[in-house]
Amino acid sequence: MSDGFDAKGPLGPVMERRRLLGLALLFAAGAPLPAAAQQPAAGRGRAPLPLVVIDPGHGGRDPGAIGRAGTQEKRIALAVALNLKARLEQARRCRVLLTRSSDVFVPLGRRIEIARQRQATLFLSLHADSAPGARGASVYTLSETASDSLAEALARRENRADAAGGLRLPSVSPEVQRILLSLMQHETRTGSERLARLTVAALGQQVPLLPNTHRRARFVVLTAPDVPAALVEMGFLSHPQDEAALNRAAHRARLATALAEAVHGYLGMRAAGLGAAEG
Numbered sequence: 001m002s003d004g005f006d007a008k009g010p011l012g013p014v015m016e017r018r019r020l021l022g023l024a025l026l027f028a029a030g031a032p033l034p035a036a037a038q039q040p041a042a043g044r045g046r047a048p049l050p051l052v053v054i055d056p057g058h059g060g061r062d063p064g065a066i067g068r069a070g071t072q073e074k075r076i077a078l079a080v081a082l083n084l085k086a087r088l089e090q091a092r093r094c095r096v097l098l099t100r101s102s103d104v105f106v107p108l109g110r111r112i113e114i115a116r117q118r119q120a121t122l123f124l125s126l127h128a129d130s131a132p133g134a135r136g137a138s139v140y141t142l143s144e145t146a147s148d149s150l151a152e153a154l155a156r157r158e159n160r161a162d163a164a165g166g167l168r169l170p171s172v173s174p175e176v177q178r179i180l181l182s183l184m185q186h187e188t189r190t191g192s193e194r195l196a197r198l199t200v201a202a203l204g205q206q207v208p209l210l211p212n213t214h215r216r217a218r219f220v221v222l223t224a225p226d227v228p229a230a231l232v233e234m235g236f237l238s239h240p241q242d243e244a245a246l247n248r249a250a251h252r253a254r255l256a257t258a259l260a261e262a263v264h265g266y267l268g269m270r271a272a273g274l275g276a277a278e279g
């Protein structure tokens with residue numbers, strides 16, 4: 001399904017248009033353009049590799065969920081994130097940035113800012129929460145209305161990590177802001193849905209999945225209007241078998257393998273300019 005936008009450039013139509021809309025939004029607000037936009041895109045050398053932001057959930061004073069055996073979600077999330085980063089860097093198809101690389105507290109709003117400021121190509125948040133009866137990996141994308149009560153409960157839980165977050169828009173006419181934002185969000189949502197589909201498919205090859213694996217809810221950490229994003233519950237620490245599995249390095253390696261495959265799949269589609277080919 002094409003939306004009538006043709007682009008032949010290596011960046012693909014979706015990224016190009018989303019960036020353009022982002023700059024228009026800044027311009028409308030009279031804000032200085034970000035440094036990256038003022039420089040020639042390719043410069044003398046090659047364009048930099050796309051930036052992937054990996055977000056290990058929780059950290060520091062916020063341990064996240066705690067399993068019956070005492071496993072802390074923040075530690076599992078960081079362990080998989082570091083493993084995934086190493087795999088992606090070894091493959092040299094993207095640059096990788098973690099929102100935290102040690103046991104520190106990072107507010108949700110800051111995590112979003114990190115991805116937006118660096119104009120990340122995608123944002124992947126890693127978790128292993130607690131939910132009664134639930135078992136297996138699942139993937140979440142942003143939606144104002146939750147797809148089901150589990151997704152809603154998880155979003156409520158995650159959003160408690162800090163009260164702030166969300167988006168501060170520059171002061172421009174509300175009408176202009178609304179239109180630009182809505183266009184940009186549409187592009188971003190398409191990317192997020194694609195990222196989630198690829199992630200579910202890759203995880204399914206490696207680990208048990210929660211039924212209805214792709215769910216939707218209003219996770220604050222996924223609200224950047226210009227960065228495609230998904231949140232992965234790699235399993236549930238409230239389930240003893242999931243907790244045991246998440247404590248095994250081999251299982252975490254399988255998760256990282258699947259996530260790297262999903263990221264590479266996304267980058268591959270983007271490079272091939274298939275951005276507008278599906279909704």
Ligand SMILES: [Zn+2]
Nearest residue numbers: 057064127129
């Ligand atoms: Zn979590």
